[in-house]
Amino acid sequence: xxxxxxxxxxLQLDALKEVGNVGAGNAATALSQIINRKIDMTVPxxxxxxxxxxxxxxxxxxxxxxxxxxxxxxxxxxxxxxLLPRESAFTxxxxxxxxxxxxxxxxxxxxxxxxxxxxxxxAGAYLNALxxxxxxxxLPSIPALAMDMAGAILSxxxxxxxxMGDHALVIETEFSTExxxxxxxxxxxxxxxxxxxxxxxxxxxxx
Amino acid sequence: xxxLIKVGMADYKVGREPASLISYGLGSCVGIAxxxxxxxxxxxxxxxxxxxxxxxxxxxxxxFADTCLPLMxxxxxxxxxxxxxxxxxxxxxxxxxxxxxxxDIMRVGERNSETxxxxxxxxxxRLIAExxxxxxxRTVELKLDSGVFRIKTIDKGEKEL
Numbered sequence: 001x002x003x004x005x006x007x008x009x010x011l012q013l014d015a016l017k018e019v020g021n022v023g024a025g026n027a028a029t030a031l032s033q034i035i036n037r038k039i040d041m042t043v044p045x046x047x048x049x050x051x052x053x054x055x056x057x058x059x060x061x062x063x064x065x066x067x068x069x070x071x072x073x074x075x076x077x078x079x080x081x082x083l084l085p086r087e088s089a090f091t092x093x094x095x096x097x098x099x100x101x102x103x104x105x106x107x108x109x110x111x112x113x114x115x116x117x118x119x120x121x122x123a124g125a126y127l128n129a130l131x132x133x134x135x136x137x138x139l140p141s142i143p144a145l146a147m148d149m150a151g152a153i154l155s156x157x158x159x160x161x162x163x164m165g166d167h168a169l170v171i172e173t174e175f176s177t178e179x180x181x182x183x184x185x186x187x188x189x190x191x192x193x194x195x196x197x198x199x200x201x202x203x204x205x206x207x
Numbered sequence: 208x209x210x211l212i213k214v215g216m217a218d219y220k221v222g223r224e225p226a227s228l229i230s231y232g233l234g235s236c237v238g239i240a241x242x243x244x245x246x247x248x249x250x251x252x253x254x255x256x257x258x259x260x261x262x263x264x265x266x267x268x269x270x271f272a273d274t275c276l277p278l279m280x281x282x283x284x285x286x287x288x289x290x291x292x293x294x295x296x297x298x299x300x301x302x303x304x305x306x307x308x309x310x311d312i313m314r315v316g317e318r319n320s321e322t323x324x325x326x327x328x329x330x331x332x333r334l335i336a337e338x339x340x341x342x343x344x345r346t347v348e349l350k351l352d353s354g355v356f357r358i359k360t361i362d363k364g365e366k367e368l
């Protein structure tokens with residue numbers, strides 16, 4: 001079906017926000033249990049942005065981030081991207097590996113593997129919510145990790161969307177560990193072109 | 208301090224010395240610099256996709272290699288650049304994530320640089336240097352006083368083409 005993300009109604013945007021809220025809530029709960037800390041989470045932003053503006057959501061195209069990327073297979077193919085500023089990724093690895101804060105200053109293969117696993121768990125938790133709302137079976141791919149400039153990492157997803165249009169629908173949640181500002185990150189769900197209509201129809205807000 | 212002109216994703220800009228043209232955080236995208244070393248006029252494009260004929264949306268021609276380059280070329284010639292003197296340098300086209308089964312979608316970086324080379328050839332523009340591929344991001348800057356194309360990366364160092 002043809003779909004124009006510029007013409008979404010406020011009801012449709014609200015419905016997507018709710019899906020994002022429950023999905024990110026699941027993911028935050030999972031993360032909170034793993035690192036045994038309370039996680040604060042913002043209300044998800046559902047934004048329709050010109051492709052070139054998406055990197056600004058995380059602080060600009062040149063900011064250093066760790067990104068865990070997964071493809072979602074099923075009736076509504078999508079991309080999931082979990083982005084952490086570099087320092088936050090190091091802090092998260094400190095927590096996961098039981099190191100003292102500030103010990104990690106680069107990622108060895110065990111550290112990378114730990115971050116990939118976090119991506120896996122968070123994506124699974126998020127997809128659970130999306131599956132619940134849509135009744136679709138949605139399966140995540142094996143995660144892939146990159147540590148680089150935000151623009152470079154996001155370009156992978158943005159170029160796919162660029163085939164179909166000049167804007168991206170971004171469902172984004174920011175979360176942080178409570179108090180000490182230890183770990184901050186962004187969780188993105190970016191439906192492939194064509195998947196958005198399928199998701200909207202499945203959650204009952206097609207028009 | 209010379210003017211620094213930013214080029215966003217799926218965009219291009221042209222200018223003349225002493226300005227510099229810069230584009231941040233290229234991944235699978237390709238940065239294409241064209242430079243006339245006599246008049247010191249140049250342009251920088253940041254293309255996302257190889258080919259407009261395979262895409263459904265062609266609202267923004269600067270997004271694609273095949274439609275962006277002719278536009279930038281026209282602008283440069285209009286500013287006084289001599290077409291036969293233009294030197295092209297390109298960088299980018301990385302594959303940021305490695306999956307076991309890399310699909311076509313994942314190899315967009317490689318296809319971008321291939322298409323850029325082909326389009327340059329078709330337009331009879333000389334490609335004199337390139338830094339493409341790999342699995343890391345690049346920030347590229349074209350200095351219009353010298354034609355130096357500087358490439359910055361996070362941990363693969365800096366180089367000048």
